[in-house]
Amino acid sequence: MKTWPVPEWLGELPSRVNAGAFAHEAGFGPQYVVNGALAELTTIKVGGPAEVLATVHDWGQMAALRRFCTERKVALTLVGKGSNMVVRDGGIGGVVVLMGKGVDRVEVRGEEIYAEAGVACGTVARAAREAGLAGLAFFGGIPGSIGGALRMNAGAYGSETFDALVQVWCLDALGEERVLKPLELKPRYRGTELPEGWIYKAGLWRLAVGDKEQIREQMREINRARSSSQPLHMPSSGSWFKNVVLPRDIEGLGKAGEKVNAWKVVDAAGCRGWVEGGAQVSEQHCNFFVNTGNALARDFDVLSERVEVAILDKLGIVIGREVRFVGVDG
Structure with missing residues (x-):
């Protein structure tokens, strides 16, 4: 190391x-x-x-x-x-x-929620719920921060970060604050186009008034779904691969042009449970790669490449990673 x-x-x-x-x-x-x-x-x-x-x-x-x-x-x-x-x-x-503390402010402003980059997505979901504002319950199922959610247009359960977003604050490469409309950042599935060196500072979401108890139950259902389907008891980085659009009809997966959940593609390629060192494709949810103990980052990189090759060879699909690798090899 x-x-x-x-x-x-x-x-x-x-x-x-x-x-x-x-x-x-x-x-x-x-x-x-x-x-x-x-x-x-x-x-x-x-x-x-x-x-x-x-x-x-x-x-x-x-x-x-x-x-x-x-x-x-x-x-x-x-x-x-x-x-x-x-x-x-x-x-x-x-x-x-x-x-740290001080860059994680959340404010309810009438029917809008302002949230800074350092705050956890779950905290924002709860603030919206307590204010009786609908549209951010899905944040309760995202383990990251608002800054990360903005960067990658994070999403879950049919919703995405940019869906109800109306304004974004950033710091440019010289630390100057910039205020942008969401479309200026060209949001797409699991990505945005933030200029090089810029940092997301905060976002403002305009929401619909909802029933607090219905929102609470929606969040409970999201938590139940996560607990029953995801390996939350093991270290992981969350969803590993992006969902894919099928390039052709594939029996058992769907028709050409349909979007398919990444776990179904990994499973169809026969990769559930694969192991490399201390890294494993989860048996419970095969779009989660888990650390079984003493794993190296290299284990996850090699395992991911093996799965990607198997998907390409068996299904003719090029699958992209949702997870980011940062830093240098040891």
Whole structure:
């Protein structure tokens, strides 16, 4: 596993104290750790360290850090809640950012919900429910943060992040705030087109008034469905592959042009339960890759490639990953 040397650029900062204020005199002072462990900060529990692991507590810190890294050509990576990502065994160079308290605000504004990037999706779902606003119950089934949900247009149970979104706040590569209409980000299935170096700051959703108890029951049903069908007791990154549009009629899957759940494709290729080192295609839900203990990021990469090849060979389907691999190989 890679251990990063203390980066030269860190020594250029006007303030450098052990696990103390990171460039406090420069005006953004998040807490930082050199060679900060990342595996336990992800839901799949693998990966090497961050060259510098910094925690920001307000948007002024985040903006200054974004500008600092851009001007000095230092890579900056956001972790969020650590879901839907695999950190490679060599870790991540540059600055890896955790969002602490202070960048996780949620506000009910009449029939609208404002939520910042650092807040958990489930927290936003509950806020909408308690306000009697319908349309965000599906967030209760997404284990990540709002920032990650905006980045990938996360979705579940027939809904997506951008469905009721009316405004988006971002920080550009120099830390300046930008306000955008959702269509400017060209949302698509599991993706958006955020300019390079930009960071999602917040979103505003316009919702319909609903019955609080009906919304509560909808969220309970989502939780029941997750508990019964997903391996929530094991470390994983969530859904591994994107759903696919069938290129032709395939017996047992559907007609050409139909969208099919990724787990059905993995299962049809005979990959349920496949193992590589400590990584396994879940027996319970085969669009989940689980850490059975002591897995390496490389195990998941190799296993994914094996499954992708089997799907292509047996079904003629090119399947794409929903999960992100970040960092360098060990």
